[in-house]
Amino acid sequence: MKRYVVGGVGVAGLVVLGGLAWLFNSLVLAWATTLFVVALIAGTAFYRKFRQRFATSSSHTTSHSTATKPAVESHATDDVDPGVDDSQDLAELMLKQGRYTLLLRPQIAESIPSQVLTRAQQMLDDEMTLVPSGETIVGKGMNDSADLPEHLDGRVVHVEGFYLDRYQVTNDQFQRFVDAGGYEQLALWDPEIVPAILEFVDSTGISGPRYWKNGTYLSGQANHPVVGVCWYEAAAYARWVGKRLPTDPEWVKSGSWPVPLPGARPIQRKFPWGEAFDQNKTNLWGSGRGGTAPVDEFTDGMSVGGAHQLIGNVWEWTSSRFGAWQSGANPLVLDASMRSVRGGAFDTYFEAQASCDFQSGDKAVARKRNIGFRCAIGLCDLIPDESMQAEETPAQVETHEEFAEVTQ
Structure with missing residues (x-):
């Protein structure tokens, strides 16, 4: 019975090498998949924590803003129009925070409505x-x-x-x-x-x-x-x-x-x-x-x-x-x-x-x-x-x- 040799490696050797390669690739894929899932879970948790902290901070800020002087309160409690663009959203937030002088600086004012x-x-x-x-x-x-x-x-x-x-x-x-x-x-x-x-x-x-x-x-x-x-x-x-x-x-x-x-x-x-x-x-x-x-x-x-x-x-x-x-x-x-x-x-x-x-x-x-x-x-x-x-x-x-x- 003849033994077939390819490049100095027998058929049995090829089978063994192929099995090892498959096992290695499977392990790498499993490792990468695990890392991805962990990253996804961590990212989701971070996002939820960020959203919760932001909501809490916004609620806290709003609850305190009603106690300021009437001159501030009359401007700081206006609702933000959901249809405005991001720059106006940011401008509205800055008004609520009392940071109005930032909006009146020449470098910023040109981009504000x-x-x-x-x-x-x-x-x-x-x-x-x-x-x-x-x-x-x-x-x-x-x-x-x-x-x-x-x-x-x-x-x-x-x-x-x-x-x-x-x-x-x-x-x-x-x-x-x-x-x-x-x-x-x-x-x-x-x-x-x-x-x-x-x-x-x-x-x-x-x-x-x-x-x-x-x-x-x-x-x-x-x-x-x-x-x-x-x-x-x-x-x-x-x-x-x-x-x-x-x-x-x-x-x-x-x-x-x-x-x-x-x-x-x-x-x-x-x-x-x-x-x-x-x-x-x-x-x-x-x-x-x-x-x-x-x-x-x-x-x-x-x-x-x-x-x-x-x-x-x-x-x-x-x-x-x-x-x-x-x-x-x-x-x-x-x-x-x-x-x-x-x-x-x-x-x-x-x-x-x-x-x-x-x-x-x-x-x-x-x-x-x-x-x-x-x-x-x-x-x-x-x-x-x-x-x-x-x-x-x-x-x-x-x-x-x-x-x-x-x-x-």
């Missing part, structure tokens, strides 16, 4: 006050010597026109930032603080302001200023919402509302309402509250431009370092991590520490129950609005004239 831009502009007008460009004195009254020459009592600084929040940022507004994953979006944070973000948690260990519980603010505190946030948290929120923290000169100018005088230093108010202290116009220690108040209370103490509670309720972070704008007559050597805070708080006892001139400071990582913030944005960062000019209204001019007569 005109009716959405109109609503964003209306929200800007309702929620922020326009502070015109001009000079202001920063560091006035910070020196101990009563005989100090006027030209050394503070520095005259030019400030470009800008918008400032009418109200301090509330718990409800900050909740939207938390729900949107603001503590997980590293691009919003200053690079040096990224390793410490995990330490910025509430009283139950969840990312958020220090005195919150279970990732949300305490009941009845929706319209109170958010506190227990450090300078870095305030700056990250400001970036997310499309704004920034005001500089020290901007904050002083918005509160003191200087009266420009030709050939002389401007005249500016000691308090937003005038020269005389009045504890009924602000939430300080003498008001007897013992804690924060809703941001829209104490309307008699608002500034000429319409900013509420620049004095009292909570200290406010600015973007400037503590001492950066002091007079050169008595320079201070300070820790570079100290940031400026302005305005006094509910527990401020001394009247002198609750004026437009007084500057205090704290560590940038401090998360205290009496420090909050408000946001600003430069006029040059937004699309032009023909209905709003960086000039004073007739009422503001009249107020200036009356103030100048009293102080001269």
